Amino acid sequence: MKFFKILVLSSILFIQTALPSPKKVVSISPAITEIIFYTGNEKYMIGNTIYCTIPKEAKKIPKIGGIINPNIEKIVALKPEMIITTTITPNNKTKLMEKLGISVKTYQIETIEDIEKVTESVANIFERREKKFGEKFRKSYKKTIKKLSKCLKGKKTLIVFSSNPIYTAGNSTFLGEIINDAEGINIAGNGKYKTISAEYLLSRNPDFVILATMEGKATGKLFKELGIKVIKVNSTYLLKPGPYIIKGIKQLRKAVCIEEQF
Amino acid sequence: MYRRTVLGFLVTGIVSICYLLIGNPSSEIIRIIRSPEFLLTFSAGSILAVSGVIFQNVLSNPLADPYILGISAGSGLGAVIGFYFGKDPHIFSLLTGIITVFLLLLMAKFLNSKLKLLLFGVGLNTLFSSLIVFLIAFGKIENFPSILFFLMGFIPIISLKKAVFFLFLSLILLFILLPFSKKVDALALGDSFAYFTGINPEKERIVLIFITSVFIAFTISQTGIIGFVGIVIPHIGRFLKILRTKKLLLFSFFAGGNALLIAKSILKFGFPTTDIPVGTVTALIGAPIFIGVLVRSKRFA
Amino acid sequence: MLKAKNVSYKNILKNISFWANRGTVTGIIGENGSGKTTFLKALSGFLKFSGRISVNGKDIKKIPVNLRTSLINYLPQEFPQTELTPFDILNITGEFKKIHGREIKNIISSYNLTQIASQPFLSLSGGEKVRVFLAKIELINPLIVLLDEPSAFLDIKITNILKKFVERMKRLSKTVIIVSNDLNFTINISNHIVGIKNGSLISQSGTDIQQFLEKVYETKIKLTKIDKKYFIF
16 A cells, blocks of 8 residues: 555656646736746746736737637647636636647636745746745745834725725735735725725724725825825735735835825 | 695605614714715706606607617716726716717707607617727726726715705706696607697707706716616606606606615615615616516507 | 698609688598698698698798697597596697686587596597597687598597587688598598599599599599489499
């Protein structure tokens, strides 16, 4: 029995090591694109989505469409060895690509832990490196969060994307986690992304509201009318669940700490 | 009839007090959230219902509602364009709404036929709706909830000043339309009948549609596309044997405003922590009633 | 006196000239689709025709719409589907002419509508509906009365009501124009008959009635005269 186990284990190891790392990869996720750059494997990325804008160099890579609606024909024309995507991409698209003979790897990236784990996993796909990148991200995250908590500790707040309706991020999202990890109190409560009523928001007595939208022209007018302080934050990096979110958290720290005069 | 108007005020008074005070809110909440909400909801409901009366009678079509000629899709398109370019969707929606109204005016004069106008409106609705879907497909994902709320119809939180403005709008619309009651009655009996009572049916129809559509455009620019109020409330009035336009307008003013208030209350007090667009309730309740009306009118076809 | 000169409308009416005096009944006959109803609508000014139609010398196009209907009014071929009551319908009509309560009550009783005055219009029988609209016309009291296919209901009772109505209008010196395919009814009630064929007017003057009818309908017609009345087969 024991011998059998060793045989199975070693053959698996053998198969793993026997698989060559892919040299031509298409990413159907901005988060995955970030990870590929973060782990230094961008030279193997031959295509990504129109939403892959981080880091700046990712924009130069040929585009294959969107996240939910990638252009399968374009992908196939690039002749990739592997496609890496997230669970946001619809099932039927990934199945189609598998049918066309391309190997597809799908990840779920919703929490900070996910970012760490997937970074590690993707790094392993490319080269047999020691576990470096996942850990690198975690350390960087912890450091930045600690700085953020200096201003955020004990503060009742939430991150909102729009005011009518009030669309916000619950504790099960990476944004909610950021607040909680920085020892703030996420008024949005449990759950993922949701809309909350203005009365509920008022009744929870927030210290301030973090307004994170992509456009520069974000209206915190509603919150001001409700008498709630608004902190606008540049969210180019913050709203994407990839390793570059560290930059976003730094921007968040800057915005919050200046407002709170730390 | 004055008795009924007083009754209308009474009912509105009771509903509004309930709305403002349920759950024992702080005076701050009453001032900043509930009062504007209540005023806007009532105004939107009354404008929609009153417009529904006009559209149904003026087009001699019990299935008509204020959106049938395409103004909803036109305003919706403006809002989606606003979202797409990161501009204020309210202003854009009002702009495209007014443009649609003028377009309709032109076509009404040019087409000279009720049926053709209706069909043109249907065509316009389809065109704009497909443009809306197209834009959404290329839009930013964070905008989806806002766009969804707009298209379903919702009550945003606005300043008390704006809310009072809308109340005035609804009252002004009612006072503009009441003197037309006679003509609307005549139009409802067909163009031929209307002509032989001494009015120019085409002209009066265009004027009435234009006036109501402008008010509808203003409403949509704030609340999005709240459905079924315009079509169902007048029918409830007729079901209660209120057939003449003057009484029906008054009934619809109060019934529409209060009905929407009740719909909003169901969501607000049934699901206090979250925010659900009021259009969902109007659709859920309105659609079965609408189908009931369809079945009922078939009997007399 | 109603006068039409060179009236055309799209390609349905072609250059029709026509006149009718006060206190007379003119019957307009013709095949289906020949343009009879369209001609009536043009006469009343409801359609935008080319040519000239005048009432007592006044061009109808120059008369504002709200005054036209006191001059000419119309019994339609089809009635609106409505839940409004005869009382409502007469009231709506009356409000425009500033006619009030008592006059309306009088009309209702003289047309035997009292029983049904508060019932929904669409629940009434064909004859009752006709009576409501005849009452409406009398309420308006126009100089010229146009009747469009009034005997389309093929009901003896209705025909009698119509006959009485037409005779009454004649006595009140009104100009009556009836469009009908019921030849027996029309020929016997009219002072003059004209025919419309393919949008053009065919006058009877000078021709024998039988020849005239055959010309209008392009078919063999058998005509008998019994007791000063014509019967057509």
